[in-house]
Amino acid sequence: MKKLLTLFLAAFFAVTFSTHAFAAGINSAEQSVLANMRTPANMNGTSVYVPDSYINQAEARFNTIDMTEAQASEINSNISAGRAFIEGTGKSSIKELSTEEKQTLLSYASAAAAVLDLVTPAGVNGDRVKIVTKDGTVVMDETENVIKVTGSADITPTVIAVSVIAFLLTVSAGVLIILKKRRICYEEIEQ
Amino acid sequence: MKKSSSNTRSQKKRKKLFKAVKRFVLTPVLVCALMYAVIIAVGYPMMSDAVSIGSMLFQNNAPSFSREYENIFTPSDNTGDKVDASEVVYPSINKQFGKISIESADIDAKLFFGDGSVPLRNGVGVYAGSFIPGYGRTILATGHNNTYLNGLKKVKKGDIIQIRTSYGNYEYKIVKIAVKKADDKTAYDLSAKKENLILYTCYPFDELGLTEYRCFVYADKVSGPEIVGIYE
Amino acid sequence: MKKLFKKISLKRVCYALLSFILALTIVAGSVSMIIRLTFLNKGFLSDTLNSSNYYSDLCVEITDNLTDLGDASGLDRSFFESFVDEVLVRKNVQSYIDNFYAGKELVVSTAGFEEELRSALNKYIENKKIKNVNEKNIDYFVAKACKIYEKSVKITYFSSIQKLVSKLNTLTTVIAIISVLISAGIVCLLLFTNEWKHKSVRYLYTSVSASGLFLLSFPLGVYLSGTLGRLSILSRSLSDMYLSVLRGALNDLIVFSAVLLVVGISLWVVHNHLRRKAAI
Numbered sequence: 001m002k003k004l005l006t007l008f009l010a011a012f013f014a015v016t017f018s019t020h021a022f023a024a025g026i027n028s029a030e031q032s033v034l035a036n037m038r039t040p041a042n043m044n045g046t047s048v049y050v051p052d053s054y055i056n057q058a059e060a061r062f063n064t065i066d067m068t069e070a071q072a073s074e075i076n077s078n079i080s081a082g083r084a085f086i087e088g089t090g091k092s093s094i095k096e097l098s099t100e101e102k103q104t105l106l107s108y109a110s111a112a113a114a115v116l117d118l119v120t121p122a123g124v125n126g127d128r129v130k131i132v133t134k135d136g137t138v139v140m141d142e143t144e145n146v147i148k149v150t151g152s153a154d155i156t157p158t159v160i161a162v163s164v165i166a167f168l169l170t171v172s173a174g175v176l177i178i179l180k181k182r183r184i185c186y187e188e189i190e191q
Numbered sequence: 192m193k194k195s196s197s198n199t200r201s202q203k204k205r206k207k208l209f210k211a212v213k214r215f216v217l218t219p220v221l222v223c224a225l226m227y228a229v230i231i232a233v234g235y236p237m238m239s240d241a242v243s244i245g246s247m248l249f250q251n252n253a254p255s256f257s258r259e260y261e262n263i264f265t266p267s268d269n270t271g272d273k274v275d276a277s278e279v280v281y282p283s284i285n286k287q288f289g290k291i292s293i294e295s296a297d298i299d300a301k302l303f304f305g306d307g308s309v310p311l312r313n314g315v316g317v318y319a320g321s322f323i324p325g326y327g328r329t330i331l332a333t334g335h336n337n338t339y340l341n342g343l344k345k346v347k348k349g350d351i352i353q354i355r356t357s358y359g360n361y362e363y364k365i366v367k368i369a370v371k372k373a374d375d376k377t378a379y380d381l382s383a384k385k386e387n388l389i390l391y392t393c394y395p396f397d398e399l400g401l402t403e404y405r406c407f408v409y410a411d412k413v414s415g416p417e418i419v420g421i422y423e
Numbered sequence: 424m425k426k427l428f429k430k431i432s433l434k435r436v437c438y439a440l441l442s443f444i445l446a447l448t449i450v451a452g453s454v455s456m457i458i459r460l461t462f463l464n465k466g467f468l469s470d471t472l473n474s475s476n477y478y479s480d481l482c483v484e485i486t487d488n489l490t491d492l493g494d495a496s497g498l499d500r501s502f503f504e505s506f507v508d509e510v511l512v513r514k515n516v517q518s519y520i521d522n523f524y525a526g527k528e529l530v531v532s533t534a535g536f537e538e539e540l541r542s543a544l545n546k547y548i549e550n551k552k553i554k555n556v557n558e559k560n561i562d563y564f565v566a567k568a569c570k571i572y573e574k575s576v577k578i579t580y581f582s583s584i585q586k587l588v589s590k591l592n593t594l595t596t597v598i599a600i601i602s603v604l605i606s607a608g609i610v611c612l613l614l615f616t617n618e619w620k621h622k623s624v625r626y627l628y629t630s631v632s633a634s635g636l637f638l639l640s641f642p643l644g645v646y647l648s649g650t651l652g653r654l655s656i657l658s659r660s661l662s663d664m665y666l667s668v669l670r671g672a673l674n675d676l677i678v679f680s681a682v683l684l685v686v687g688i689s690l691w692v693v694h695n696h697l698r699r700k701a702a703i
Contacts, residue, residue: 215691219636226450250653250655311494336495336497398497399556401564402557
């Protein structure tokens with residue numbers, strides 16, 4: 001087992017701005033996204049999978065929303081584009097991607113997330129990756145490890161979190177924009 | 192004759208006023224608008240990515256710093272075989288959706304979805320990458336060993352774990368207890384298609400400091416309604 | 424006649440263009456100055472942190488996080504209740520900010536914190552008469568607590584933007600100097616190439632007031648839209664810090680714009696005076 005995946009892919013699961021309490025259920029649109037998430041990326045002959053824990057979190061989230069076909073189609077096209085991109089880099093794992101490549105990968109996530117009104121808040125304690133909806137509902141609150149500290153030592157991280165922000169002070173416009181290079185966490189599994 | 196000359200004078204005055212307003216107010220405003228237009232036109236190609244990522248940093252409302260949690264648990268008397276997905280409100284992270292108890296071990300705690308600091312401060316948390324009772328998949332739950340799951344040291348094979356939720360009551364029979372390293376990925380299977388409960392806490396119990404081992408308690412479902420109609 | 428008309432319009436276009444460029448350079452220069460006075464100014468950040476609730480909120484958050492760790496380590500919840508020393512936190516944060524602006528490595532010394540923690544732990548073990556203490560587990564706990572402390576003292580995103588600060592320092596200096604030079608050149612051109620001084624002053628008025636409006640519209644837009652309050656930051660202390668810094672910068676923009684608008688109005692008065700004089 002090696003490391004794979006990414007918040008990039010995981011981010012797609014966290015959808016919509018609705019806070020209504022929906023009944024559990026996975027509609028066909030959501031099923032198509034889950035199926036797409038299960039499709040491995042072929043990185044230089046190595047199949048790179050989204051870990052079950054992320055797919056399960058996607059499924060949990062889908063149980064609390066009602067995704068439309070249009071949303072699913074957009075998410076799927078971003079997942080596919082992201083997958084095609086990492087396959088085209090010629091690298092064997094996401095870990096090997098350069099910062100620029102990770103940023104490109106991130107752009108697919110942010111494009112989808114922007115449509116879906118997702119927010120990756122700052123000020124999250126430690127190495128947690130947190131995603132909330134624009135209404136503040138926590139959609140994902142993940143640490144590096146599946147097994148938590150309930151009295152335990154550090155574990156070698158299986159997920160790499162990358163968090164970068166940049167202040168883009170556009171001098172001429174006087175516009176201050178905070179650019180956050182979001183955490184990308186990934187784990188890869190070699191088959 | 193007098194009237195027409197006064198009309199002309201007032202017209203002239205109005206024209207003068209308009210000219211003054213135009214020069215004093217409109218021209219600077221127009222120049223200001225033009226500056227925005229030029230800056231946006233020139234800067235947009237460079238800033239579009241930043242703007243799209245930047246927009247992800249804002250919520251619709253002010254963020255909450257509260258460590259409070261929402262409780263969606265209302266006791267149910269459903270111990271039947273099935274419950275329709277349409278009757279189940281799937282919990283979101285940090286919400287209390289049930290209670291967990293092990294009579295033989297004096298464990299009785301609130302059950303939360305998610306296993307971050309809010310759930311673990313207040314009870315037992317179900318990892319969001321696993322599932323809720325009745326879903327037919329793995330339920331991976333945890334709690335601190337010096338608080339809510341301290342009693343786990345007393346459990347033995349065959350003991351019953353009870354979980355109560357708003358949509359049904361469940362029982363799981365402990366089939367195995369094992370101590371494993373925290374990073375041992377064989378300790379759990381999140382892709383299992385059979386309903387099983389894994390409860391874990393740090394090990395050894397009552398130890399001061401952080402340890403690298405966990406006590407895993409594995410249990411199989413004995414009773415409780417299966418959620419049907421999940422995949423529409 | 425046509426030729427004359429063409430000549431006049433071309434001249435007007437040139438003046439309008441110069442006036443527009445002047446407005447842009449005033450804005451660029453002002454923004455550069457504000458960036459230098461705020462984001463690139465160590466004193467501004469330190470003062471902002473001192474006047475906001477940053478330190479008290481940070482201490483509460485460190486205590487909360489350490490209490491969570493204590494829950495996982497068999498410690499009573501009361502252990503960390505009054506453990507975090509705000510004086511030490513202030514000292515470490517200030518040293519972190521100093522390093523940030525000096526372009527030095529952003530390290531946080533946890534030696535003082537570790538010493539206090541070990542001493543408190545020893546007292547706790549003694550008071551509770553705990554036997555069989557595993558030193559390895561204690562070391563893990565202390566290391567983890569130090570990590571929490573270190574991460575809390577480090578200001579989120581600062582490590583990512585540290586390189587940007589030195590680049591911005593140079594960039595804003597260059598922009599400020601170039602803006603001043605271009606502005607001075609344009610002002611001279613407007614004043615000395617136009618035979619009608621009141622018209623020159625009117626062009627200057629347009630540039631100055633347009634740049635004043637521009638600088639005013641941005642902070643007003645941000646304040647009125649309530650965007651700042653919706654910044655997704657889940658840490659109260661970090662939110663305090665970023666919001667105070669951003670508000671400080673926006674307020675400076677408002678002050679700059681107010682100055683420009685006052686200058687603009689003065690120019691308008693001068694323009695009217697000169698125009699009347701020219702009419703006589």
